Amino acid sequence: MATTTTTAAKTAIAAGRTGGQERAALRRSIIYIGYTIGLVLVAGPFVWMVAGAFKTAPELHRIVPTFLPAEPTLDNFNTLFQKLNFPLYFLNSAVVAFFVVGANLLFCSMLAYALTKLHFPGRDKMFLLVMATLMVPSTVTLVPLFVLMSAIGLVNTYAGLILPFAAGPFGVFLMRQFIGSIPDDLIEAARIDGASELRIFRSVVMPLCGTPLATLGIFTFLASWNNFLWPLVVSTSERMYTLPVGVATFSIGQHSSDYGTLMAGSVLLVAPVLVVFLLLQRYFTQGIAMTGIKG
């Protein structure tokens, strides 16, 4: 905050005239108004979604739509929870996200520890190989992955939903940045004290990794929760649908203009993400800083 103020002050001094100051103030208010309009445009569809979820069917099909619900109702949520299988889809999404996050935290940290603190032949090549896949588009593996999953009988199983996302190069990259910065002396001291590598990893390294693990956990949770194309392909049976697949399938079927149920389903899909994001948003900023995107 302080630097912004001094910058503004310097700009004003450089302008040198009171007229310049007035103009700067005017420009500032125009920019504020512009950003506020932008924020309204960003928030608008979300408000429209929440409002829609609480509207009655006749209200949703009025020729001149209302913005806020005239007579709020929970009918749409009742439909989701009682007539449709949305509690099951929600549970499936939660189970998948739980295991995907846990596996990523563990496996990516283990590899990152090996890549930075252990010495073995082929280590640097291994790192390059892992990083080379950072930008492989998921569409290229879609068909062969499905063929593989049917061959080993994992279509319509939790394992089929979880395994392809149980470890990823982003996590290795992030954890490597952090574990690499832990002083070697600390680890060497534990080795001299007779601790095994597994013990060092568990009792020395991991307790220091709170922040990067939280960051990785949040990014992985969001990616898993929002993931769509693979769950769509590998859940051919309705009982294995995740929430996005459930909402999408409902939205393109015979209920495509049942907007009340669709908005309620969207609320269910968006709400956990909003909670996680708003409560933990400082980790996003740290994630961006840690992965070294800064120019």
Place this chain on the structure above:
Amino acid sequence: MSQVPITAAPPPVVARPPGRGGDMRAALTGYAFSAPYLILFLVFLALPILASLILSFTDFSLGDLTAPLGAPFIGLQNYAKLFSDDKFRQAALNTAYFTVVGLLATLVLGLIAALGLNRALGRLRSVFRVGYYLPTVTSIVAIAVIWRFLLDPNFGLINGALKQIGVSGPNWLGNPTLAMPCIIAMAVWRNLGNVMVLFLAGLQGIPEDVYEAARIDGATPWRELLRITLPMLRPTVLFVAVITSIGYLQLFEEPFIMTQGGPLNKTLSVSMYMYQEGFSYFHLGYASSIGYVLFVVIAAVTALQFRLLRND
């Protein structure tokens, strides 16, 4: 603390003995720690990438799922078919249209938003940053469903608002000319915040004294932008352009939910065509060749961007 070790870690040693035994043990420990990641990596990423190429040379179909190795090998026939397939050509054109227009709009608007936030705003910066970032972390499925409702010709908010001022709005997603621009607008709306945050991080990495020196020399804000900000932001622009175009080239959810590729295939994307061929008709060999072409195009576009935007 007292659990049984689950990996092949060595028992505690008082001090690692120097020489071959210690090296060997260290190497084994290294491989043991890498093993879980590497096994998942080999089975679910490396193998499928390779298999994708092989599958694209076969006539793999539903019946072959029970005996994958017996699929008939047909050489380059899938690729030959692909290049004379009008529907694929349409999908490729649509995807190119979406990517080029969407990428430019996202980059320009994201940069403008970041510049404003970086310079002019103090206290409210974090409010705007969080607010603009929200759509990026939200499920595309939910967003596509919400936007389809917003754009509904009869019950949507947009045509409702137009009606208030006496204009009868078009059938946005049902119109072959308007459908893709609507999808582009939605993609820009969703990705703007992400691009803005990345640019903002880049802008904050430019040292303040460079600007001060320029100001003492009497540089105008416009010249500052062209001569200092943009050149110094080049690595960030490269990164943002690469990740945004990789995402845009794989356009799928938006048309899948909003238009099902219509009207008149005007919003059919390459990924969606691959999905239809692979999982509606189970032409899995053909779908693999579509996926592989997309993979090669994405790699080429990424390489091209590196050439154009790399710091020389």
